[in-house]
Amino acid sequence: MPATPRETFLSLPDEVLQGLAQAHGVDPTRYPNRDSLIEALASLPGAEDLVPEASRRRMAYQLDRLRPRQLRELGERHRVVLHGLKRKADLVEALAGAPDSSEILMELEAEAAPERDATLALGRESDVDFDRVEELLEQARKSFQERRFEAALTAAQEASRLAERTTEQLRRSSWSYAVLAAQALLEPCDPDDPEAATARVLLDRARDAFFRGQREDETLLRDLVRAAEAAHAREADRVRDLLASTRDGIREAANLGASVALAEDSWKRAADFLDRDQLAAAREGFVESANRAGDARRRRIREVEESIGSVADHIEVARNVGADVREAQELHEAAKAAIAAGEHGRAGDLLKRAERLAMKGQQRQIDRAIQLRQAQIEKAQAVLGACEPILKEAESYDLSAAEVRTLLRQARDVLAKGDYLAGLTFAKN
Structure with missing residues (x-):
């Protein structure tokens, strides 16, 4: 339900209220107190049209008090795009026109009110304000005793206004923080969770009451806090369950022989977020970790199934070079049976053993050949060495040995190239 003009004007700081009045031809100095000025504005023709302007002025008033750096930080927290904006006025305009400007305003007033109220209640200025209230009450008492009733009434009203204003500021601050805290607790909660849905209904009611200036219902605020805490705790339990199930998935993938380093990194980051009670980030991290573990598991299964053929090739090569491949063949058959049974982890181990045996058999045969x-x-x-003395002896008898020496030279040449069979043939000839 939209706020009425009076409710809107009640929420305005004095400076904003007076500026709005002056902008529409109402002289604030003619009205003795804030309530009378509000009544004057609310009585203007078309006062309903002033509500949007009053809200904009209220927002701009709070934003103007911040530095550009603080405005940018505020925009980052509320996901308002401020890139390319350099002037403070542009930053204020962008934030004031943001979709969640009401949340921004609530945060600003929650932060501003405690600073202002702390000085009123605890600081040096506090003594002055409360002393002023006591002074006005004393004036009212004396005026009443002196039968100056008009003066007594004026002093009493002023004292009441000061006391009520301080109380209202404190109440606004407490409501702001309660609503913002409840909203933050509910942000990561599952929208389909009945407890979260109930808490969000209470949150909407509390937000509406806050902006309408109806902040007297402490029961509503208490119910909101309890519901938000319960929904948040329920969501935390779900995220912890996700932590455990994701860890089980990582272990399952690791048992298959899959590489799970990326999944474990994501899981650790998500666990850190959970320790810091950042449920949304933790849930996203666990989902990412589970996806990575699932991808690693599927890749490993595919690798195991594809390695059936490559291991068979190794066994065949070993058989061709004369190696004994009976044990490797048995392991290969057992691996195929394990894959058919869905035991890919066991199949991977069997295939590794089969491949290792086949390669060892190949190596043994290669060593023997060498x-x-x-x-x-x-x-x-x-x-060749034995032929040389015989050749020299033949030459000593003046026998023709040119052809023999040519054959020996050819034998040495081919033997140097590794062709021992041709070299031996030349040598025997």
């Missing part, structure tokens, strides 16, 4: 080749090379070198 040893055999080396033995043949040494045999060919021995034959």
Whole structure:
């Protein structure tokens, strides 16, 4: 329900109220107190049209008291885009026109009121104000005793106005913080949660009462605080459950042999947010962690299933070089059975063992081939070495050995290139 002009004017600071009055031809100095000035404004023709202007003036009044840096921080907290704005007037205008300007105003007045009220209640100026109230009451008492009733009434009204104004400021501050705190508690809550829905109804009622200046219903405020705390606690329990389930998902992926480093990092950050009671950020972090763990798990399953073929190729190569692949083949078959049963973690281990056995078999056969080749090379070198004395003896008898020496040279050349079989053939010839 929209606020009435009188309710709106009641919420205005004195400076704003007087400025609004002057802007519309009402001289504030002609009215002895705030209430009479409000009545004069509310009695103007078309007073309802002054409500939006009064709200804008009230907002601008609070924003003008801040520095540009504070305005930017305020915009960041309330997600108001202020990029490119340099002048303070532009910053104020952007914040005043923001969709949640009412929340901004509530925060500003909640912060401003305690500073102002603290000086009234606790500081040096407090003594002056309360002394003034006592002084006015004393004047009223004396005037009454002297039967100067008009003077007594004026003094009593002024004392009442000062006392009531201080009380109203404190009440406004307490309501502001209570409503803002309840709103912050409900922000991360599940909209479908019945407790959160009930608390949001109370929050709307409290906000409406605050802006209408109807801040006497302490029961409403108490119910709001209790409902918001209960909904927040319920949401915290849900996020803690999400913490546990996400951790289980990470462990499951790790047991499959998946790389879960990214998922664990997200989980740790989310757990830190939960420790700081930042439920929305914690929930987002756990969801991100769960997604990463799920992706890692699916990748690992795909890797295991695809490795069936590559391990089979290793086994076949080992078989072709003469290795004993019976054990590797048995492990490979067991891995296929494990995949069919959905036991991808066990299948991955079996495939690793099968691949390792096949590669070891290949290596053993390769080592044997290298040893055999080396033995043949040494045999060919021995034959060549034995031919040299015979050739020299033949040459000592003036026998023609040119062809033989050519064959020996050719044998050494091919043997140097690693072709021990051709070298041995040349040597025997």
